[in-house]
Amino acid sequence: MELLIRNGFVYDPINGVNGERMDIAVKDGKIVEKVNERKARKIDASEMIIMPGGVDIHCHIAGAEVNTGRLLRPEDHFKDFEPKTAVSRSGVGYSIPSTFTTGYRYARMGYTTIMNPSMPPLEAKHTHEELSDTPMVDKASYPLLGDWWFVLEYLKEGKIEECARYVAWMIGSTKGYAIKIVNPGGLEAWGFGHNVSSLDDQVPCFCTTPREIIRGLCKVNGLLNLPHTIHLHTNNLGKPGNYATALETMKCVEDLATANRPVMHITHCQFSAFKGDDWRTVQSGAEDIANYVNAHSHVTLDMGQVIFTDTTTMTADGPFQYTLYELSGNKWVNHDVETETSAGIVPFRYRRKSYVHAIQWSIGLELALLIKDPWKIFMTTDHPNGGPFTAYPKIIAWLISRKAREKALNRINARARSRSLLPSIDRELSLYEIAVVTRAGQAKALGLKNKGHLGIGADADVAIYKINPETTDPSRKYKTVRRAFKRAAYTIKDGKIVVKDGKVLRHVEGATIWLDVQNSEPANITDDMKKRFREYWTVEYENYPVTEDYLAVSNPITVKASV
Amino acid sequence: MITLYPLREFKHPIIAECINPSVFSGRTSQEIEKLLVWEGNRQKTLGELFKVEEDKTADTRTIITIKGNVSRVRRIGMEMKGGEIVIHGDVGMHLGEEMKDGRIIVHGNAGGWAGSMMKGGTIEIHGNAGDYLAAPYRGCSIGMQGGRIIVYGDVGSEAGAHMKSGIIKIYGCAGQFAGFRMCDGTVYVQKDAESRIGACMTGGKIVVGGFLESVLPTFTIDTVRPKVKVEEGETVEGPLYLFLGDLTEHGEGKLFVSKEKNPHLQSYEKYL
Numbered sequence: 001m002e003l004l005i006r007n008g009f010v011y012d013p014i015n016g017v018n019g020e021r022m023d024i025a026v027k028d029g030k031i032v033e034k035v036n037e038r039k040a041r042k043i044d045a046s047e048m049i050i051m052p053g054g055v056d057i058h059c060h061i062a063g064a065e066v067n068t069g070r071l072l073r074p075e076d077h078f079k080d081f082e083p084k085t086a087v088s089r090s091g092v093g094y095s096i097p098s099t100f101t102t103g104y105r106y107a108r109m110g111y112t113t114i115m116n117p118s119m120p121p122l123e124a125k126h127t128h129e130e131l132s133d134t135p136m137v138d139k140a141s142y143p144l145l146g147d148w149w150f151v152l153e154y155l156k157e158g159k160i161e162e163c164a165r166y167v168a169w170m171i172g173s174t175k176g177y178a179i180k181i182v183n184p185g186g187l188e189a190w191g192f193g194h195n196v197s198s199l200d201d202q203v204p205c206f207c208t209t210p211r212e213i214i215r216g217l218c219k220v221n222g223l224l225n226l227p228h229t230i231h232l233h234t235n236n237l238g239k240p241g242n243y244a245t246a247l248e249t250m251k252c253v254e255d256l257a258t259a260n261r262p263v264m265h266i267t268h269c270q271f272s273a274f275k276g277d278d279w280r281t282v283q284s285g286a287e288d289i290a291n292y293v294n295a296h297s298h299v300t301l302d303m304g305q306v307i308f309t310d311t312t313t314m315t316a317d318g319p320f321q322y323t324l325y326e327l328s329g330n331k332w333v334n335h336d337v338e339t340e341t342s343a344g345i346v347p348f349r350y351r352r353k354s355y356v357h358a359i360q361w362s363i364g365l366e367l368a369l370l371i372k373d374p375w376k377i378f379m380t381t382d383h384p385n386g387g388p389f390t391a392y393p394k395i396i397a398w399l400i401s402r403k404a405r406e407k408a409l410n411r412i413n414a415r416a417r418s419r420s421l422l423p424s425i426d427r428e429l430s431l432y433e434i435a436v437v438t439r440a441g442q443a444k445a446l447g448l449k450n451k452g453h454l455g456i457g458a459d460a461d462v463a464i465y466k467i468n469p470e471t472t473d474p475s476r477k478y479k480t481v482r483r484a485f486k487r488a489a490y491t492i493k494d495g496k497i498v499v500k501d502g503k504v505l506r507h508v509e510g511a512t513i514w515l516d517v518q519n520s521e522p523a524n525i526t527d528d529m530k531k532r533f534r535e536y537w538t539v540e541y542e543n544y545p546v547t548e549d550y551l552a553v554s555n556p557i558t559v560k561a562s563v
Numbered sequence: 564m565i566t567l568y569p570l571r572e573f574k575h576p577i578i579a580e581c582i583n584p585s586v587f588s589g590r591t592s593q594e595i596e597k598l599l600v601w602e603g604n605r606q607k608t609l610g611e612l613f614k615v616e617e618d619k620t621a622d623t624r625t626i627i628t629i630k631g632n633v634s635r636v637r638r639i640g641m642e643m644k645g646g647e648i649v650i651h652g653d654v655g656m657h658l659g660e661e662m663k664d665g666r667i668i669v670h671g672n673a674g675g676w677a678g679s680m681m682k683g684g685t686i687e688i689h690g691n692a693g694d695y696l697a698a699p700y701r702g703c704s705i706g707m708q709g710g711r712i713i714v715y716g717d718v719g720s721e722a723g724a725h726m727k728s729g730i731i732k733i734y735g736c737a738g739q740f741a742g743f744r745m746c747d748g749t750v751y752v753q754k755d756a757e758s759r760i761g762a763c764m765t766g767g768k769i770v771v772g773g774f775l776e777s778v779l780p781t782f783t784i785d786t787v788r789p790k791v792k793v794e795e796g797e798t799v800e801g802p803l804y805l806f807l808g809d810l811t812e813h814g815e816g817k818l819f820v821s822k823e824k825n826p827h828l829q830s831y832e833k834y835l
């Protein structure tokens with residue numbers, strides 16, 4: 001099918017297009033130079049802006065953890081449900097919607113690629129089953145490798161290349177996309193009821209430290225030439241004073257960077273940017289982190305913005321989730337995933353009038369505004385930890401308009417307001433910068449060559465929003481912007497119009513992206529390894545890997561490793 | 564004043580949160596007929612299910628009267644902020660869910676979850692009420708936060724679960740687990756109550772005027788009181804045993820049980 005989007009204001013940061021009136025031609029699911037004008041279906045976008053389809057670098061949408069969250073929270077489904085229509089399936093859930101609803105809601109906001117960031121390798125099959133059931137978007141998943149016993153053992157012995165081979169094997173076996181590290185060392189320690197509190201604490205039984213794990217896996221990432229960097233959830237997350245740990249973490253891989261390319265992505269950075277000694281004195285550490293990031297180019301961040309709402313927190317960081325349970329007294333789930341990782345879930349309500357929550361809200365925005373280069377910080381809520389992804393239009397409004405921020409500031413806790421840096425920040429992101437933080441930057445950080453831009457040959461994932469930048473001043477008319485980003489005028493996925501005016505027109509399956517890492521010398525699957533599977537895992541080696549036919553639509557990306 | 568008559572006997576559950584004085588006020592009867600409701604999995608208008616009659620002589624438009632059996636209609640008066648609903652007949656689940664103010668009077672029986680998570684206002688039920696009176700939806704731990712519920716008949720299980728504030732008066736009998744996990748507020752049961760009353764309560768007051776099968780072993784006897792005040796102007800004459808609990812939750816809830824009606828609890832007196 002051919003498609004011609006005419007006369008829209010195009011924002012395509014990867015190709016340097018900033019609001020120019022252009023035509024976009026689409027043929028067979030790709031962006032092309034031109035199409036047959038008479039035959040092609042035409043969309044008149046003369047009053048609209050055109051952006052590449054949105055890319056979300058970090059959102060928990062599938063897997064055992066998310067599903068346990070659904071089971072834990074019947075009250076979350078109760079009020080938010082979508083009836084079945086002629087083309088879409090019914091679904092429920094506000095902070096943890098069912099898979100189909102997740103896909104539809106992303107598509108309605110113009111998102112077309114999303115990344116599920118924490119997949120315990122043991123639960124990979126479950127995760128892929130749910131991802132296959134998430135329609136409308138392309139998706140990928142990051143396996144949790146930071147506390148896998150194999151990694152810990154090889155790093156302890158300093159065998160980086162050997163470690164890289166096993167990581168490659170694991171990424172292939174779980175059909176993963178990047179190396180995810182959560183609270184390195186802490187999850188293994190949690191198996192013994194402990195945690196680590198600094199980068200140089202010893203991990204019990206493995207004689208290694210979080211610093212060695214981070215540096216080791218960072219080197220592994222380089223050896224394997226993976227498109228994304230290591231995706232890191234820092235130690236001490238969610239503790240007052242942890243901005244120092246975050247800075248230390250960024251510093252510890254400084255020397256591994258080459259050619260100004262990032263080597264580390266610190267995810268939901270807001271949760272790692274608390275200054276102060278305890279919860280009463282907690283303050284924003286955003287300025288320190290922003291200063292560091294402004295001066296260095298080896299790290300990218302995402303916001304992890306907090307929304308004042310009732311949500312469900314879920315991470316692989318078991319000890320942190322337990323702390324959160326102790327703080328909130330809410331119902332909770334905590335789980336140790338055999339030799340690999342841990343997990344926890346606690347429902348949580350962020351309140352405007354709570355000092356700490358209001359400070360957290362402020363930190364996320366401060367980070368996004370104080371870091372000058374939008375290619376270094378991306379917009380997320382760490383769905384559903386900071387709030388559901390459906391709040392993205394709200395965050396866009398806060399970023400794009402000082403007025404919107406002031407309005408929200410007036411409603412938060414007074415002490416937090418007086419300590420917030422936001423009143424001193426005048427910066428308002430332009431639509432171009434919004435396109436960077438919501439799609440182009442994320443696609444670039446993920447190394448997705450065909451996503452996040454509208455150049456010739458790119459995947460025809462396009463989002464069209466009803467804003468006329470010539471007549472609308474986004475900073476004053478932030479409500480128009482918010483409305484436009486909430487309901488995309490058109491979402492085009494692989495060249496097909498899937499959403500029009502916020503209504504789902506057709507149900508399409510998205511592909512599951514995974515890395516086919518080709519190393520010259522693959523990992524040696526010895527009898528010893530199989531024996532360890534038999535002894536330490538509940539799943540036998542033969543049943544462990546996810547085969548390609550397990551994915552509904554498979555989209556492998558071949559990577560040539562240097563080992 | 565608006566009067567609604569069901570046009571037929573309903574077979575499928577109907578979700579009608581629009582039957583609400585806050586929604587009706589300012590709308591003509593033609594507009595009210597066009598409000599959307601769900602019958603089973605079909606969306607319909609209110610006019611397809613009810614005859615809407617507007618009484619123009621009475622100028623208080625915020626009174627809604629329902630005449631007929633609406634026991635399959637759910638969420639009537641959901642989140643209402645004022646006005647009055649009078650129902651002559653039985654009513655379905657989730658009556659007055661999260662209501663903030665106003666009055667609902669039922670001359671009949673109410674289904675489960677009546678006054679669920681309510682924040683203010685009054686609900687009077689002249690018949691029986693179902694399970695989960697004033698209790699939040701499953702999984703949610705924020706129960707009734709204010710207001711009054713008066714039931715003249717019996718109620719089912721878990722009345723007043725997770726209650727945070729307000730008062731529930733039951734002039735009949737109560738089922739199991741009344742006051743489950745309540746942390747404040749008052750539950751008064753004039754007649755008998757089934758067992759496991761006040762399980763996991765951390766605060767608040769439960770008064771049982773009739774027979775109580777047994778007190779949970781995690782409650783400890785405190786004193787015998789001559790009388791207890793239920794609310795302003797209503798006192799229950801004793802003597803009554805006062806139990807404190809639930810100790811598994813380090814609770815400080817008060818459970819008053821009539822001494823006269825419960826001779827089998829006399830053995831507790833030796834711990835006084």
